Amino acid sequence: MISPNDGKRISKEDTYLNCAEVFAYRSTCLKCKYGAVIVKDDVVVSTGYNGAPRGLENCCDVGKCPRIELNMHQGEGYGICRAIHAEANALLNCSRQQTMGADLYLAGINPKDNSVHKAKPCPVCARMIIQAGIKNVYLRVGNDADNYIVVSPEELEWVQNTD
Numbered sequence: 001m002i003s004p005n006d007g008k009r010i011s012k013e014d015t016y017l018n019c020a021e022v023f024a025y026r027s028t029c030l031k032c033k034y035g036a037v038i039v040k041d042d043v044v045v046s047t048g049y050n051g052a053p054r055g056l057e058n059c060c061d062v063g064k065c066p067r068i069e070l071n072m073h074q075g076e077g078y079g080i081c082r083a084i085h086a087e088a089n090a091l092l093n094c095s096r097q098q099t100m101g102a103d104l105y106l107a108g109i110n111p112k113d114n115s116v117h118k119a120k121p122c123p124v125c126a127r128m129i130i131q132a133g134i135k136n137v138y139l140r141v142g143n144d145a146d147n148y149i150v151v152s153p154e155e156l157e158w159v160q161n162t163d
Helices: 012-024 086-092 123-131
Strands: 033-040 043-049 103-109 136-140 148-151
Touching: 012 033, 012 043, 012 086, 012 103, 012 136, 012 148, 033 086, 043 086, 086 103, 086 123
Parallel strands: 103 136
Antiparallel strands: 033 043, 033 103, 136 148
């Protein structure tokens, strides 16, 4: 979480990434906690975090993650995962009118030590981000102020490489 130094305000980008990080702490995932915030015209229009569909058991409730048990890494085994990703949850709460030209902020947290996980949407979420008309994606990549990257949705890995 970025905090102000010497009485100076933090940047808008770090503010929205802080919001995404707060929502990541709400995540129910045992493998990696993600939070997403969609902002349009300097207004937060939606938020999301990764977890099971509403009303269904989460991995934290069950006490295990099949992807961890099978030693799967990012991009593997989403068919056996209980979670809807943070980006998808944030997009599901919006109309296309709200997402056209908006920015998406994404932060990831390692559940074991609450350290920053270099944020990266999976290919399915990348396709949804593109389809929703998101203008820019801000990805938190480290602990310090301004430690993020900005990418256009088309630059995201939207199809998984089979090589």
